[in-house]
Amino acid sequence: MKAVRFHEFGGPGVLRVEEVPDPVGETLVDVTAIGLNYGETVIRRGKGRELFPWYPGPSLPAVLGSEVVGTTAEGRRVMGVPRDGAYATKAVIEHPIDVPDDVSDHEALALLLQGTTAVAAARAARIRPGDRVLVEAAAGGVGTLLVQLAERAGATVLAASSKGGLGYDWDDLEPVDVVFESIGGEVGRRAFELLKDGVGRMVVFGYASGEPLDVTASDIFRKGVAVLGLPRDTTPEEVLKLGLRPSLGEVYRLDEIAAAHEALEARTTRGKLIARP
Ligand SMILES: NC(=O)c1ccc[n+]([C@@H]2O[C@H](COP(=O)([O-])OP(=O)(O)OC[C@H]3O[C@@H](n4cnc5c(N)ncnc54)[C@H](OP(=O)(O)O)[C@@H]3O)[C@@H](O)[C@H]2O)c1
Incomplete structure (x- = not known):
């Protein structure tokens, strides 16, 4: 071969x-x-x-x-x-x-690892209707699915990408309930500070900048927020049933x-x- x-x-x-x-x-x-x-x-x-x-x-x-x-x-x-x-x-x-016959090769691959990642991250975040949710790298494979999952959960979605929409200049942004963090470095650090004190949740599942998110236990204590990893409880079979449009x-x-x-x-x-x- x-x-x-x-x-x-x-x-x-x-x-x-x-x-x-x-x-x-x-x-x-x-x-x-x-x-x-x-x-x-x-x-x-x-x-x-x-x-x-x-x-x-x-x-x-x-x-x-x-x-x-x-x-x-x-x-x-x-x-x-x-x-x-x-x-x-x-x-x-x-x-x-x-x-399934009605799922193309391309769709199947978009829902396999990126799909399970997005669904697991969305579950971990426990999104509530009305939450403000910041999705980084929102034009990417995981990001586009996270945008759909957050919208379905009734959230207001802030989609950050270098390809239009909200970029990474967040100076005027109001605090958010949830951040999906996959960039790390300076971007991840600023996203962490955007979390609403006392209620915010950040799900960390990547560091595309090459620098893992650098926040300390003291930062987490100060803000009273949750920083979560990716649960490993989601199967591709479940993701296929959700009707996501990758x-x-x-x-x-x-x-x-x-x-x-x-x-x-x-x-x-x-x-x-x-x-x-
Ligand atoms: N694919 C998976 O199965 C999987 C599983 C677990 C974790 N992850 C992680 O989840 C994140 C998204 O994965 P994905 O597969 O959907 O990838 P992707 O979004 O298609 O590509 C990564 C995106 O990260 C953004 N980015 C920001 N800063 C960057 C930098 N310094 N260098 C390169 N990219 C940068 C870029 O989007 P903008 O230009 O729009 O900012 C880039 O398009 C990645 O961090 C990945 O490692 C992926």
């Missing part, structure tokens, strides 16, 4: 299409679509272990990626997390999930994944990016 591998950490140029042996395992699929995620650019740069210390990091050469849709030998159309990386024409999925971004070929990484790192993307083998 073909796989996009990298032999050393570095820029997008380290990603190369190569011929490698097919993986062996129970649910082998012919991959029809591959989900691309921002976190994979971090691992490719060799920053994975530093930024996600619980993640052992890949042994090189490695195949990146955590989500595919594919067809089994019996003709089942399934999605899931591949055992040996996703950027390939074949994959072994250890816990395959059937994709934003579908660019579709790349296998040999164009390096360009997709460039776009992710340049912050020019919107919605879910996928590649087609």
Whole structure:
């Protein structure tokens, strides 16, 4: 099969299409679509272990990626997390999930990891009708779903993005009940200070700036707010039933994944990016 591998950490140029042996395992699929995620650019740069210390990091050469849709030998159309990386024409999925006929490959991939992330984050935030909810990176895959989930819960949504709408200049913003925090650094710090004292909730699930959110127990005590991680209680099957409308971004070929990484790192993307083998 073909796989996009990298032999050393570095820029997008380290990603190369190569011929490698097919993986062996129970649910082998012919991959029809591959989900691309921002976190994979971090691992490719060799920053994975530093930024996600619980993640052992890949042994090189490695195949990146955590989500595919594919067809089994019996003709089942399934999605899931591949055992040996996703950027390939074949994959072994250890816990395959059937994709409903009315859900496209692209939609399925937008709802798999980004979908479970958004739904878990929204649950953790316990949004109440009338809450003011700040969503960072709101044009992204997780962000667009969070906007929908917060609106459904009756919130007033403040969608922050570098691609229009509310940017990251929040000088005149009234305090908010909830922040969905995925940028960290200075942005995360300012978002934390925007939380309403005594009632605010911040859900932290990323640090796209490269700097994890830096708030102390004393900051949390001073403001009387909750800072929450992502609960691990949400399944893709549940997410599929919610009828969310993901934003579908660019579709790349296998040999164009390096360009997709460039776009992710340049912050020019919107919605879910996928590649087609
Ligand atoms: N995909 C997943 O399954 C998953 C799971 C758990 C956690 N996360 C985290 O959730 C966040 C959103 O994930 P996503 O998959 O939906 O990605 P994404 O939104 O498609 O891409 C990341 C976005 O972060 C924003 N950003 C702000 N500062 C940035 C910086 N210095 N460098 C790069 N990007 C910056 C950019 O949006 P603007 O230009 O609009 O600000 C960028 O488009 C990420 O932090 C990710 O690591 C994702």
